[in-house]
Amino acid sequence: MTRPAVLEIRDLRTYFYSRAKEAFIRSVDGVSLAVAAGETLGVVGESGSGKSVTALSILSLVGGSPGVITGTIEFAGATGAGTARRNLLEDLGRYVRVSERDGRIVAVTKDEPGWRARVERALTGVRGKEIAMIFQNPKSSLNPFLTVGQQISEAIRLHTPVTDAGEAKERAIGWLERVRMDSPRLRFDQYPDGLSGGMCQRAMIAMALASEPSLLIADEPTTGLDATIQSRVVALLAELKSEFGVTTLLISHDVRVVSRLADTVAVMYGGTVMEHGPARDVLAPGSEPKHPYTAALLASLPSAQTNGGRRTVDGRLPVIRGEVVDTMDVPRGCRFYARCDRVTEAIRARCLGQEPALATVAAGHRIRCHLYAGETCAETRPG
Amino acid sequence: MRRYREAAGEVAERPERSRWRAAALGDRAAVGYGLLVVGLVVISYVVGAAGWLPDDPSRMDMARLNAPPGAGHALGTDFLGRDILSRLIVGIQAYFLPGLLAVAISLALGAALGVTAGYRGGRAEALVTYLSNLVDAVPRLVLVLLVIAAFRADIYYVMLVVGITGAPAVASIIAGKIQFLRQKSFIEAAHVLGLPTRVIVLKHILWYNCAPLLIIQATLGMGEAILVETSLSYLGFGVQEPTPSWGNMVQAGANYFFHGKFWPSTAPALAILFTILGFHLLGDGLNNILESKSAS
Amino acid sequence: MAARELALTALLLVGVSLVVFVILHLSPGDPFSVLLEGQGSGHAVSTSVREALGVPTTWYGRYLAWLGNMAHGNLGTSIRTGVPVASEIARAGPSTLYLTLGSLLVTLLLAVPVALYSTSRTAGALARALTLAVYLVSAVPVFWLGYVVIYLVIHRFGVFPLLSASAEPARHGWLYGLLPIVVLGVANGTVSEVTRHLRGEIGRVLTEDYIRTARAKGAPVWRHAFKEGFLLPMTEMIAAKIPFVIGGAIIVEQVFNWPGLGRMAWQAAQDRDFPVILGIALVAAAFVRLASLLRSVIYAGVNPRTATE
Numbered sequence: 001m002t003r004p005a006v007l008e009i010r011d012l013r014t015y016f017y018s019r020a021k022e023a024f025i026r027s028v029d030g031v032s033l034a035v036a037a038g039e040t041l042g043v044v045g046e047s048g049s050g051k052s053v054t055a056l057s058i059l060s061l062v063g064g065s066p067g068v069i070t071g072t073i074e075f076a077g078a079t080g081a082g083t084a085r086r087n088l089l090e091d092l093g094r095y096v097r098v099s100e101r102d103g104r105i106v107a108v109t110k111d112e113p114g115w116r117a118r119v120e121r122a123l124t125g126v127r128g129k130e131i132a133m134i135f136q137n138p139k140s141s142l143n144p145f146l147t148v149g150q151q152i153s154e155a156i157r158l159h160t161p162v163t164d165a166g167e168a169k170e171r172a173i174g175w176l177e178r179v180r181m182d183s184p185r186l187r188f189d190q191y192p193d194g195l196s197g198g199m200c201q202r203a204m205i206a207m208a209l210a211s212e213p214s215l216l217i218a219d220e221p222t223t224g225l226d227a228t229i230q231s232r233v234v235a236l237l238a239e240l241k242s243e244f245g246v247t248t249l250l251i252s253h254d255v256r257v258v259s260r261l262a263d264t265v266a267v268m269y270g271g272t273v274m275e276h277g278p279a280r281d282v283l284a285p286g287s288e289p290k291h292p293y294t295a296a297l298l299a300s301l302p303s304a305q306t307n308g309g310r311r312t313v314d315g316r317l318p319v320i321r322g323e324v325v326d327t328m329d330v331p332r333g334c335r336f337y338a339r340c341d342r343v344t345e346a347i348r349a350r351c352l353g354q355e356p357a358l359a360t361v362a363a364g365h366r367i368r369c370h371l372y373a374g375e376t377c378a379e380t381r382p383g
Numbered sequence: 384m385r386r387y388r389e390a391a392g393e394v395a396e397r398p399e400r401s402r403w404r405a406a407a408l409g410d411r412a413a414v415g416y417g418l419l420v421v422g423l424v425v426i427s428y429v430v431g432a433a434g435w436l437p438d439d440p441s442r443m444d445m446a447r448l449n450a451p452p453g454a455g456h457a458l459g460t461d462f463l464g465r466d467i468l469s470r471l472i473v474g475i476q477a478y479f480l481p482g483l484l485a486v487a488i489s490l491a492l493g494a495a496l497g498v499t500a501g502y503r504g505g506r507a508e509a510l511v512t513y514l515s516n517l518v519d520a521v522p523r524l525v526l527v528l529l530v531i532a533a534f535r536a537d538i539y540y541v542m543l544v545v546g547i548t549g550a551p552a553v554a555s556i557i558a559g560k561i562q563f564l565r566q567k568s569f570i571e572a573a574h575v576l577g578l579p580t581r582v583i584v585l586k587h588i589l590w591y592n593c594a595p596l597l598i599i600q601a602t603l604g605m606g607e608a609i610l611v612e613t614s615l616s617y618l619g620f621g622v623q624e625p626t627p628s629w630g631n632m633v634q635a636g637a638n639y640f641f642h643g644k645f646w647p648s649t650a651p652a653l654a655i656l657f658t659i660l661g662f663h664l665l666g667d668g669l670n671n672i673l674e675s676k677s678a679s
Numbered sequence: 680m681a682a683r684e685l686a687l688t689a690l691l692l693v694g695v696s697l698v699v700f701v702i703l704h705l706s707p708g709d710p711f712s713v714l715l716e717g718q719g720s721g722h723a724v725s726t727s728v729r730e731a732l733g734v735p736t737t738w739y740g741r742y743l744a745w746l747g748n749m750a751h752g753n754l755g756t757s758i759r760t761g762v763p764v765a766s767e768i769a770r771a772g773p774s775t776l777y778l779t780l781g782s783l784l785v786t787l788l789l790a791v792p793v794a795l796y797s798t799s800r801t802a803g804a805l806a807r808a809l810t811l812a813v814y815l816v817s818a819v820p821v822f823w824l825g826y827v828v829i830y831l832v833i834h835r836f837g838v839f840p841l842l843s844a845s846a847e848p849a850r851h852g853w854l855y856g857l858l859p860i861v862v863l864g865v866a867n868g869t870v871s872e873v874t875r876h877l878r879g880e881i882g883r884v885l886t887e888d889y890i891r892t893a894r895a896k897g898a899p900v901w902r903h904a905f906k907e908g909f910l911l912p913m914t915e916m917i918a919a920k921i922p923f924v925i926g927g928a929i930i931v932e933q934v935f936n937w938p939g940l941g942r943m944a945w946q947a948a949q950d951r952d953f954p955v956i957l958g959i960a961l962v963a964a965a966f967v968r969l970a971s972l973l974r975s976v977i978y979a980g981v982n983p984r985t986a987t988e
Binding site: 015017022023024065066106107108109110111112 | 384385386387388389390
């Protein structure tokens with residue numbers, strides 16, 4: 001990576017325990033990601049792939065038990081000590097004990113109150129100030145009992161040197177203008193209930209950027225909005241990206257949104273990263289090298305059909321056969337094996353028995369697949 | 384420190400734990416205790432009605448006044464030397480059948496109102512809400528005293544009132560459930576299948592879907608009824624001395640309480656405490672178990 | 680919106696009056712004539728004379744006449760004492776008001792800390808013990824608790840708040856004012872429900888999306904959760920539990936010989952003095968609805984959605 005990484009996640013695992021089934025839901029099962037300064041990393045995947053939980057784990061907003069259990073999240077924010085990197089999950093090991101069997105975690109002991117206290121302390125000064133996050137369902141993500149202006153002003157007064165209410169208000173209105181909110185002065189005094197979904201999302205974006213964070217995490221920012229509004233919000237994000245160049249981690253199941261905004265893309269499936277590389281390489285349909293899942297995902301998009309008429313099957317959209325992997329019952333080998341249509345006899349045994357490592361196939365492009373595992377310097381798992 | 388351990392074996396083949404086993408320990412304990420109390424009450428009622436008492440509740444053992452639990456008297460004696468255990472058992476007669484009456488009225492009337500409101504919606508539902516508010520507006524004991532003033536201090540009249548005032552709560556629960564089922568097109572589907580309305584309502588809605596809720600309401604309602612009866616007896620409007628009722632036993636022992644003889648008042652008070660506690664815990668415990676399953 | 684609430688309240692009070700009317704109408708004897716006579720609507724005894732004097736005989740006529748009198752503040756006359764009910768209620772009312780509000784405060788003082796504590800630590804042994812304790816407390820017969828408290832205060836601690844035969848005022852008379860509030864506040868049977876509701880609401884609000892945003896923003900969570908998680912549920916509980924507290928007051932006033940509406944109601948029931956108990960029922964219902972009205976006001980003030988309705 002040429003530019004320094006603002007955020008580097010290594011081998012993150014976030015598990016949830018199901019009492020009914022007495023099993024772990026392995027939502028995030030060894031995820032490694034990195035976002036370079038000024039770049040937008042798009043994380044794509046179906047529901048249940050763990051992408052949202054990954055984002056929530058960064059700021060320790062995960063509900064449920066046991067939650068984050070292993071991994072490191074290194075963040076280089078503009079702290080008092082320059083841009084020193086620190087691990088947001090520091091000391092996690094002191095609060096968590098993990099037991100494995102056959103290379104698989106089967107028991108976890110976690111001092112949850114202790115860890116919660118520790119992480120609250122570690123994250124003050126980070127949450128909202130250096131890392132800001134926006135969510136899907138903007139209407140329910142804003143406090144219905146406070147005006148939009150009050151909420152943005154709160155962010156300004158918490159995280160910028162501004163303390164005067166009047167000045168905060170002016171700044172807030174400034175930000176509302178920048179997110180192309182109509183009648184910002186009017187909207188300032190309105191409650192979220194009186195705003196449309198798109199406007200609420202703009203307000204949330206304004207609130208997030210008002211504290212001038214080093215990293216913006218956008219968790220499905222367009223999901224839950226009408227289709228026409230979606231494209232407007234995407235356009236806004238693109239504008240803001242070129243205007244402010246905020247380092248962004250963008251989570252979305254919508255490949256089109258990601259392709260429009262992301263410089264780098266990570267494709268997640270079943271709780272891990274399957275492919276990670278430059279957007280134009282990963283998201284170009286039909287390009288090689290490519291993970292079978294990414295290929296199938298791109299092929300199932302309606303737009304793919306208009307690009308030179310790719311594989312329609314009897315005029316119908318191709319679908320990925322099989323069921324999405326159940327993160328409670330993760331298979332031994334490759335998670336995608338059951339649905340993969342590019343398995344060859346040569347690698348079948350490996351696909352079944354051993355999970356492939358994230359191997360580098362080109363500059364800055366890594367793929368987790370046995371088809372490419374023999375390529376240059378396969379990193380030992382987890383990648 | 385919390386431990387999470389994955390059970391051995393394939394996840395897919397694992398049978399889903401029953402609602403009961405997956406429930407929190409506290410709820411299971413609550414239900415267990417509640418069932419114990421209910422069982423004791425029922426048994427004691429039968430025992431009392433049949434007259435299989437350890438001692439004659441009116442017999443005065445002058446040699447042993449205000450005796451603590453001991454030989455001959457499992458729970459001691461009161462200020463007139465009467466056996467407390469026997470009196471407690473007989474005291475159940477005062478609230479058992481009347482309580483059942485109140486519960487029956489609440490459920491029947493509530494179900495009728497609730498089904499009407501759920502089916503007709505709109506106006507009928509507004510009516511049920513209005514009735515709920517109406518019934519809640521007058522404190523129950525005040526209403527009971529009014530009935531006593533207007534008629535007479537008859538426990539069955541009182542329980543009629545308790546039953547009627549408990550109906551709107553049942554009605555709104557059932558109406559709510561019907562709304563829920565309606566949203567799931569359950570009712571529509573049943574109609575389309577040609578099931579007669581009566582069958583839909585009685586069998587499918589009330590029995591299959593509402594039964595647990597109604598049971599919970601019944602237990603809570605019984606708890607309320609016991610509270611009303613004991614309060615009324617305490618105030619002197621219930622069963623009269625020398626016939627025992629838990630409320631009048633506490634009242635009668637009051638003077639002796641202030642002279643240091645706590646037991647004649649405390650024994651029945653503890654009986655009231657643990658019995659009402661049992662009904663409350665049973666109702667709430669069942670409610671928690673029911674809700675946790677529908678949440679997961 | 681305010682108008683709608685007022686209309687609802689009026690409708691409910693009318694409903695209450697109808698209910699009590701029906702009860703009296705069904706009761707043996709001719710209580711309504713007695714009632715109306717007590718209100719001064721007529722003094723004759725026979726039907727024909729009544730008709731001649733224009734005193735209503737039909738049920739709706741009597742109901743309306745009675746309502747009309749009440750609208751003028753005439754609640755009838757006590758059968759036992761001959762004193763107008765309205766003035767009796769005015770005399771005894773403040774004592775019961777003090778009891779009701781004071782004990783509600785005590786209930787909240789118990790319930791709120793327990794609810795707050797339980798939200799933060801759901802699994803601790805102390806939290807479980809507290810939950811059980813709260814249930815126990817809610818099942819305690821309030822009359823017995825009254826005896827226990829009186830006994831402890833007088834005999835154990837040697838404090839004599841109750842007026843003794845001697846001429847000098849009791850040294851700790853002020854304590855006497857507190858005891859019934861504490862007893863009723865603890866044992867009115869609502870503590871467990873209040874705790875449970877509060878805890879449930881706080882817990883629910885804490886899982887709301889906007890709280891997650893507040894956390895992500897680094898903002899103090901309590902500030903965002905306060906309105907929906909605390910203020911509103913508290914108001915809801917206060918308004919909802921007042922009837923239970925009033926009911927409990929009847930018993931507590933017996934135990935402590937407290938000169939309030941509760942004791943008056945008890946006496947009235949003993950004497951079949953239904954004008955009195957009628958008046959008390961209506962005043963109690965009015966008070967309950969007033970609390971409900973206040974609750975709606977607070978809801979509207981806090982929640983922008985309902986305010987704009």
